[in-house]
Amino acid sequence: MYPPQPNNPLHGQTLESIVLYLVDFYGFEKLGTMIRIKCFNEDPNVSSSLKFLRKTPWARKKVEDLYVESIST
Template sequence: MEKQQSKDPLHGVTLKTILEQLEAHFGFDTLGELVKIKCFNENPSIKSSLTFLRKTDWARKQVEELYISNYTKFTS
């Protein structure tokens, strides 16, 4: 029996990896425009953003949706 591979682009990807890839691709300036959250606009860092996103479901969902909409750019 073959293993089924998940079609979920978030499967096995940590929030830290998602954030690092988005920041590397867009930079915090653009991320702050695309996802209107304070941790991207004021003194941004991966650490502070992770702390906020782990506590705030609506913001995490927006970041995950941005990652999914740009998924092919990160997997090529």
């Protein structure tokens, strides 16, 4: 078991839960304007977004940064 990480807002969050939160909070249309990646703009769905984000570290970082920003406001 890993020790608690109180200063890490991503600790315990799966990529799927992060994407679902952002889609619920912003919607795919707004996400597509905030983070310019194809999986949010062309035929968006959670499954294809997860596949792309798992393979693309720079895009995943942008999504994680937006999540941290959105939960801290």
